[in-house]
Amino acid sequence: MSIPVVTCGLTARECVTGLEKLRGPVTVVRWCADLAEVIAVCQTGLARAVILSTDAGELTASLIERFRNAEVAVVALATTESDQHRLDSLGVAHTEADVGAAALAAIVEAAVKLAAEAPSPGIDSVSYADPAAALGRPATGPPLSGSESAQTEVGEVMAVWGPAGSPGRTTVAVNLAAELAAGGRAVLLIDADTYGASVAASLGLLDESAGLAQACRLADQGSLDLMGLNRAITRLAVRGSHLGVLTGITRADRWTELRPAALTKVLELSRLIADVTIVDCGFCLETDEELSFDTVAPRRNAATLCCLGAADTVIAVGAADAVGLPRLIRALADLEAMVPTATPRVVLNKVRAAAVGRGPERQLREAWDRFGPSRPVDAFLPADFSAVDSALLGGSVLLESAPRSPLRTAIAELAGVPIEQLRRSRVGAGHNEVKFSRNGVRLLGKGPQRSGL
Incomplete structure (x- = not known):
């Protein structure tokens, strides 16, 4: 034939x-x-x-x-x-x-x-909306299997995701990355939120460069390598250790620059230069078949679906109140439908008695056992709005601005980093502190650098 x-x-x-x-x-x-x-x-x-x-x-x-x-x-x-x-x-x-x-x-x-x-x-x-899906056409083949490059993947990819309503995804992602970096891991933080990228603002960085868009552009052209990825990364000093950051897009209408094929290549290379890659994802998992019924068009939320599908661990963050908890429960059902391979770790953020009553953790656990899925809650992060506001104002992380904050302690426990280890690392040289230049730009410390970060 x-x-x-x-x-x-x-x-x-x-x-x-x-x-x-x-x-x-x-x-x-x-x-x-x-x-x-x-x-x-x-x-x-x-x-x-x-x-x-x-x-x-x-x-x-x-x-x-x-x-x-x-x-x-x-x-x-x-x-x-x-x-x-x-x-x-x-x-x-x-x-x-x-x-x-x-x-x-x-x-x-x-x-x-x-x-x-x-x-x-x-x-x-996840890359393109297929109008035939709206007509109920069955899939033409089995789901995609793992990437051929899995044999060379040495690092872990962790996606931080949550429903709409500002449950604290970026706060958890930024401080989780800082705790892991201060604990001695080589960490890369990626801002892949295509609706409201805010990692750069949280860390006091100039975000005009959009490091992730730059890396995806090179990957789309087939010219991205480890050297090119390292050039796109902004490096920060956190407690004498280095934290790499790929800043997000500066406007929501630039979402087409983060194509899944290119983003997948970026994540594959990030495994080679970092022990842990933490991705701050957007909230929306909606597909676009009905919206693009007459053509095959790029999917608005393909970057989020791509990151969740590639992640080894998904941290699902929800607000611990009467609005945030039902949203998280419904969103987890959507996550299971859209990314069946994801096994999320549930984290309830902004836990406080004023929102749920006396004994907030007990109240939330009982409500979750009654209305939520069978998956348990992995962590309860207490509300500490003053510490978070202070860190945001200073462009720093809780580890630096409020090391005794109960929220910082809970995030360190979520990261699996012993608090005692971090306290001992402060003894001695003062160069472990984060430094800023006269124009407010964060500078690298003198700590050891690992895996190119």
């Missing part, structure tokens, strides 16, 4: 005559003028493979994922060594531009066979 193929680019167009003369396994059904036309043709089901040359336009990770969602194999014609290296990073089959017709046909056959053996994303893909 002949494989229908579309081509794009001048170099790829020159191969058409040779492929047609073979009268073999490959049939060129269309030559497209640009990548937009290629995508449109592939989404109609007209082709099973596409041959692209580098002069057709920039081939990105997001574009490749779009082809894979359409179950179309991609073969690129590379003209330079740098192009070959970038295509290898993107996982695209490629060959030299002057390849013979028979050899090119064999490469196309192999790429199509490999694409057919791979699990199809179907409607489980």
Whole structure:
């Protein structure tokens, strides 16, 4: 059976005559003028493979994922060594531009066979809204399995997530990262909230650079490596240790810069440079099929779904009051439906007697046992609004501004860092304190640096 193929680019167009003369396994059904036309043709089901040359336009990770969602194999014609290296990073089959017709046909056959053996994303893909899902079309393949790079993943990814209503996701994420860093771990804090990124403001950083968007841009181009990721990271000094930060997008309308294919690459590399990567996620898990019924469009909340799916641990933060607790219970049901592999650790924040009555932990535990899921509450974080306000005003963390705060103690226990260990680390040199320059910029201390952070 002949494989229908579309081509794009001048170099790829020159191969058409040779492929047609073979009268073999490959049939060129269309030559497209640009990548937009290629995508449109592939989404109609007209082709099973596409041959692209580098002069057709920039081939990105997001574009490749779009082809894979359409179950179309991609073969690129590379003209330079740098192009070959970038295509290898993107996982695209490629060959030299002057390849013979028979050899090119064999490469196309192999790429199509490999694409057919791979699990199809179907409607489980978090990157693009599939209008067929709204019509009840069944998935075209099993769910995606773990990444092939899992063998080289050495660090842990921890996602901090919670429902709408400001339950304290960023406060927990920032201070959890600070406690782990001060405890001797190499920590990378990523702000992936596409609605209201606030990690930079919480730490007193200038957030114009949007480090995560910069890293995702390089990953989308296939040029992100460990050196490039390190350049995008802002490094802070916390109790003499180093904390790496990838700041979030500065405006909510920039959410399209955090494409899941690129974000997945960033998370994979973060495992190689950090013992623990903590991701501050957005709240919304809603999919967009009904909103984009007439087209295949990027999903608004794909970054959050991507981070939750890639995380080894999900910390679900909810507000401990009459509004926040029901929201968390409903949100956990949505999380189970959208990310079945997630096993969240439930954390109730802002615990106080004024909101739930005398003996707040006992009251909350009884309410959770009665109305909540079978999963227990892992931690109760007491409300300490004055300490949090003081830390926010100073652009610091509770470990620095309010080390005796009960909230700081509870977060340290959640992180598994002994308080006594942190107290002993203060004995001796005064350089463990966080320092600021005259213009208010946080400077690195002299503590040891691990794993590139």
